Amino acid sequence: MEDIQQYNFIVKSNIHNYEVNFIDNVKKSLEIELKKGDFIIIDNKVKFLYPDWFEDVLVNYNYIGIDAAESQKSYQEVEPVINTLIERGFRKNHRLIAIGGGITQDVTAFIASILYRGVQWYFFPTTLLAQGDSCIGSKTSINFGKFKNQVGGFYPPNKIYVDPKFLNTLPFRELQSGLGEMAHYFVVAGEEDFDRYKRDYEQALIDKNVLRGVIARSLEIKKSYIEIDEYDKNERQVFNYGHSFGHAIESLTNYGIPHGIAISFGMDMSNFVSMKKGYITSELRQNSRELFEKIWDGYADQVKRLDIDTYLVALSKDKKNKGTLLGLILNKGYGKVFKDFTENDMIFRSWIVEYFANELNY
Numbered sequence: 001m002e003d004i005q006q007y008n009f010i011v012k013s014n015i016h017n018y019e020v021n022f023i024d025n026v027k028k029s030l031e032i033e034l035k036k037g038d039f040i041i042i043d044n045k046v047k048f049l050y051p052d053w054f055e056d057v058l059v060n061y062n063y064i065g066i067d068a069a070e071s072q073k074s075y076q077e078v079e080p081v082i083n084t085l086i087e088r089g090f091r092k093n094h095r096l097i098a099i100g101g102g103i104t105q106d107v108t109a110f111i112a113s114i115l116y117r118g119v120q121w122y123f124f125p126t127t128l129l130a131q132g133d134s135c136i137g138s139k140t141s142i143n144f145g146k147f148k149n150q151v152g153g154f155y156p157p158n159k160i161y162v163d164p165k166f167l168n169t170l171p172f173r174e175l176q177s178g179l180g181e182m183a184h185y186f187v188v189a190g191e192e193d194f195d196r197y198k199r200d201y202e203q204a205l206i207d208k209n210v211l212r213g214v215i216a217r218s219l220e221i222k223k224s225y226i227e228i229d230e231y232d233k234n235e236r237q238v239f240n241y242g243h244s245f246g247h248a249i250e251s252l253t254n255y256g257i258p259h260g261i262a263i264s265f266g267m268d269m270s271n272f273v274s275m276k277k278g279y280i281t282s283e284l285r286q287n288s289r290e291l292f293e294k295i296w297d298g299y300a301d302q303v304k305r306l307d308i309d310t311y312l313v314a315l316s317k318d319k320k321n322k323g324t325l326l327g328l329i330l331n332k333g334y335g336k337v338f339k340d341f342t343e344n345d346m347i348f349r350s351w352i353v354e355y356f357a358n359e360l361n362y
Contacts, residue, residue: 004022004023004024004212005021005022007020007022007162007212007213007216008020008021008022009219009220009223011136011156011223011226011227012227013138013156013226013227013230014230014231015138015154015155015156015230016156016158018136018156018157018158018159018160019158019159019160020135020136020160020162020219021159021160021161021162022162022163022212022216023161023162023163024163024165025163026050026053026124026161026163026165026166027052027053027054027056027057029124029161029163030053030057030097030124031057033097033122033159033161034057034061034097035094035095037062037089037090037091037093037094038061038062038094038095038096038097039061039062039063039064039085039088039090039094039095039096039097040057040058040061040062040063040064040096040097040098040099041063041064041066041081041096041097041098041099041100041104041107041108041111042054042058042063042064042065042066042098042099042100042104043065043066043067043068043099043100043101043103043104043126044065044066044067044068045067045068046099046100046126046166047065047099049169050166050169054099062088062090064081064084064085066081066100066104066107068100068101068103068104069103070103070143070148070255072103072107073103073106073107073141073142073143073149074142074143074144075142075144075151077107078107078110078111078142081107081111082111082115085111085115090115091116092116092119094119095119095120095121095122095158096108096111096112096119096120096121096122097121097122097123097124098121098122098123098124098157099124099126100124100125100126100127100130101125101126101127101129101130102127102129102130102134104126105123105125105130105134105135106140106141106142106152107142108121108123109121109139109140109155109156109157110140110141110142110151110152110155112155112157113140113152113153113155118155120158121157121158122157122158122159122160122161123135123157123159123160123161124160124161124163124166125160125162125166126166127166127167127170127174127178128167128170128174128175128177128178128179128182128211128215129174129177129178129181129259129260131162131164131166131167131178131215132178132179132181132182132214132215132218132219133178133181133182133185133218133219133222135157135160135162135219136156136160136219136222136223136226137156137222137226137230138154138155138156138226138230139152139154139232140152140153140154140155154230154231162215164208164211164212164215165208167208167211168208172205173258173261174258175205176205176258176260176261176295176296176297177258177259177260177261178260179201179204179205179214179260179295180258180259180260180261180262180263180264180292180295180296181259181260181263182197182214182215182218182260183197183260183263183264183267183291183292183295184239184241184242184243184263184267185218185221185222185239186217186218186221187241187267187288187331187334187337188221188225188238188239188241188335188337189221189334189335190334190335191333191334191335193217193221193334194288194334196217197214197291198290198291200213200214201291201294201295202294222239225238225239237320237329237339238329238337238338238339240320240329241267241270241329241331241337242263242264242265242266242267242268242269242270242329243263243266243329244266244270244315244318244320244326244327244328244329245265245266245267245269245270245315245328246259246262246263246264246265246266246267247262247266247314247318248311248314248315248318249262249265249266249303249306249311250262251314252306252307252310252311252314253302253303253306256302257299257302257303260295261295261296261299264292264295264296265292265296265299265303267288267292268285268288268289268292268359269352269355270328270329270330270331271284271285271288271289271331272285272351272355272359273328273330273342273348273351274330274331274332276351277330277340277342279330279331279332280331280332280333284333284334300360300361301360303356303360304356304360304361306356308349308352308353308356311352311356312344312349312352315344316344320339322341324343324344325341325342325343325344326341326342326343326344326348327339327341328340328341328342330342
């Protein structure tokens, strides 16, 4: 039997160091960890999907169930959760235990960071996006009106427990999305990591042992950057690779295309622009594209229908831009990803027109 503890590690943080533990028994881990006074904040959908894991625990400990929709990430929806915690006797020495995906993570982390000027929180991530990416890195974000992730800070959990068995109930598109998001770490890391990822991709969709190894390596790559640039000022910005292009696709499809799938298109667009600028060869771009095409399978027609000018306007509003320059993350090869300021001019527009006209045909 595989020793899953080999994947455990500690992330060094300016706020507090924190543990990442790979487990294979959520109920047992909760029963060992929970103490009187702790509060569980759980996605109602997860509670429904895994009654055998949670029924006994939720009878014996305090919990608040939330509906993990984007609307939950707001002052208006966070306020009653805080109110319940205070009214039911939650104190600074107690801990919050988040069980869910990215929305549950954001809500819990935000509350933990501000309640009593900071309380401990633990995280059981239940989606591939959360397990392979967002669970480490310290970011907390809630939305402000229609503006996404505009309010928050940095406040990591004290412990993270990763069990890939949660992924057994994820829809296939969510597995695609999680693997799409994680792919950018393997491009950033270098050719050896990318080749391994490309080789393991299809097996990771069906074999939890392979997927566990991919998750662990994805987090290991991310850890190496956040430990030198936790607050996303310099080196860590390379992780925005594919994200400027991908976020524009997400917003114009009203998030109808899952995040990681939009990012897989974004990485290919980034490589296309890198190729046009002479940074990479068409062969290298094609080698990456072979993976991205598998990730975005079934979504190209939706992207192809987007209006070019509307897309360029969305791209011009990205927070990495400087004045009229687009702050794109491009690359000069695996392991050579960098920030490049690009004029949003007619030449750039012609590249985007060409991409939408020729690169999405199947």
